[in-house]
Amino acid sequence: MGQKLKVEKVDIFIVPMELKYPFTTSFGTEKKRRVVIVSLESGDLKGWGECTAGEGPWYSYETVDTAVHIAKEFLVPLVLKQEFNNPTEFYQRISVVRGNNMIKAAFEEAFWDLYAKSLGKPLYVLLGGVRTKIFSGVSIGIKGSIDELIRHINMYLNMGYRRIKIKIKPGWDIEVVRQVRRQFPETPLQVDANAAYDISYITLFEELDKYNLLMIEQPFHYEDLVDHAYLQKRIGTPICLDESIHSIHLAKAAIALGSTRVINIKPGRVGGIIQSKEIHDYAKERNIPVWIGGMLESGIGRAHLVALATLPNVRYPNDVSASDRYYHEDIVEPEFKLNKDGTISVPNGPGIGVEVKEEFIEEKAIDIFEWS
Ligand SMILES: [Mg+2]
Numbered sequence: 001m002g003q004k005l006k007v008e009k010v011d012i013f014i015v016p017m018e019l020k021y022p023f024t025t026s027f028g029t030e031k032k033r034r035v036v037i038v039s040l041e042s043g044d045l046k047g048w049g050e051c052t053a054g055e056g057p058w059y060s061y062e063t064v065d066t067a068v069h070i071a072k073e074f075l076v077p078l079v080l081k082q083e084f085n086n087p088t089e090f091y092q093r094i095s096v097v098r099g100n101n102m103i104k105a106a107f108e109e110a111f112w113d114l115y116a117k118s119l120g121k122p123l124y125v126l127l128g129g130v131r132t133k134i135f136s137g138v139s140i141g142i143k144g145s146i147d148e149l150i151r152h153i154n155m156y157l158n159m160g161y162r163r164i165k166i167k168i169k170p171g172w173d174i175e176v177v178r179q180v181r182r183q184f185p186e187t188p189l190q191v192d193a194n195a196a197y198d199i200s201y202i203t204l205f206e207e208l209d210k211y212n213l214l215m216i217e218q219p220f221h222y223e224d225l226v227d228h229a230y231l232q233k234r235i236g237t238p239i240c241l242d243e244s245i246h247s248i249h250l251a252k253a254a255i256a257l258g259s260t261r262v263i264n265i266k267p268g269r270v271g272g273i274i275q276s277k278e279i280h281d282y283a284k285e286r287n288i289p290v291w292i293g294g295m296l297e298s299g300i301g302r303a304h305l306v307a308l309a310t311l312p313n314v315r316y317p318n319d320v321s322a323s324d325r326y327y328h329e330d331i332v333e334p335e336f337k338l339n340k341d342g343t344i345s346v347p348n349g350p351g352i353g354v355e356v357k358e359e360f361i362e363e364k365a366i367d368i369f370e371w372s
Pocket of ligand 1: 194217242264293
C-alpha cells in the first residue's frame with residue numbers, strides 16, 4: 001500500500017532544552033540537554049524523529065556528538081535520494097550500521113512519521129494501537145532529602161499521575177522506600193536502580209521485596225542476565241529490565257533465562273519502532289507485560305512514545321509524562337497534557353499527530369545541518 005517515498009532532504013537540528021528540574025539518577029544529574037532532532041522530507045511531507053542520546057556516555061555509550069557523527073558520516077549517505085516502500089525497507093537500509101541505536105531510532109521514527117502522513121493515518125493506528133489514551137506515570141530522580149522527595153511525590157499525585165517511580169542507588173534505597181511507603185501505602189510504586197547494584201546486595205533486594213513494589217527496574221549490570229535470573233528466583237517482586245534489552249535477541253535471552261518478568265521498551269535504546277514492536281509482540285506471546293520508558297524527550301520523541309504506548313501488551317503505566325513535567329515550553333503543539341484520570345490522550349492527526357513548531361526549533365537551534 002502507499003507509494004514509494006523518496007528521501008529528498010534531511011535536516012538535523014541541535015536544540016538546547018532546559019529541564020524544569022534537574023534530573024538525578026545513579027548515573028549523575030542532567031539540567032540542560034541538547035536534543036538532536038531529525039527531519040526527513042519527501043515532496044511536501046515532512047517526518048520528525050528525536051535522538052535520545054545524552055550529553056555523556058552514561059545511560060548508553062552514545063552521546064549527542066557521537067550521534068551527530070554517525071548521522072552525518074553514515075546514515076545520511078545511506079538514505080538521501082533513496083526510495084523506500086515502507087519503514088521496514090528503511091530500517092533494513094540503516095541496519096548495516098551496528099549499534100548506535102538512538103540515532104538510528106531518530107531516523108527510523110522520522111521515516112515512520114513521513115510514511116504515516118503519506119497514508120493520511122495516525123501513527124498509532126498504523127502500529128496496531130488499541131487505545132486512544134495511555135496511562136502516564138512519573139519518574140522522579142534522586143533528591144537532596146527524603147522530605148523533598150515526598151513533597152515531589154505529593155505534587156505529582158495531586159496533578160493526577162497514577163504511578164510513581166523513584167530512582168534508587170546504594171545509600172538511597174531501603175530507608176527511602178520505607179518512608180515513601182509509610183506516607184503512600186496504596187500508591188502504585190516502583191523503583192529503578194539504573195544498574196547501580198550487584199549480586200552482593202541480594203539481602204537489600206529481599207528487604208525491598210516486602211514493600212509491595214510494582215517492579216524493581218534494572219538492579220544489576222546491563223550485561224548481566226544471569227544474576228538477574230538468580231535474583232528473580234529469590235524475590236516475588238517482578239524484575240523489569242531496561243538497560244539490558246538492546247534488541248529482540250536480548251529480550252529473547254532474558255525471557256528464556258527468567259531474568260525479567262516485565263520489559264521497559266524504549267525505542268531509542270532498541271533502535272526504533274520496528275524493534276520496539278518486535279519485542280512487544282514476542283513478550284506478548286509469552287505473557288510478559290511491557291511498558292514504554294522515556295528519556296526526557298521533547299514533544300517529538302514523546303509523540304512516538306505515546307503511539308507505542310497504545311499497543312495491546314503495554315500493561316503498566318508508562319514513563320511518558322506531560323510536556324510540562326520536564327519543559328517550560330515544548331517544541332510541538334498542542335503540548336502533551338495530563339488528563340484528570342492520569343492519562344494522556346493520543347493525538348489523532350496523521351503521523352505523530354502534533355504540529356512541530358519549526359520556527360521555534362530554527363530559532364533555538366545552535367546547529368543546523370542540511371542535505372538535499
Ligand atoms: Mg530505567
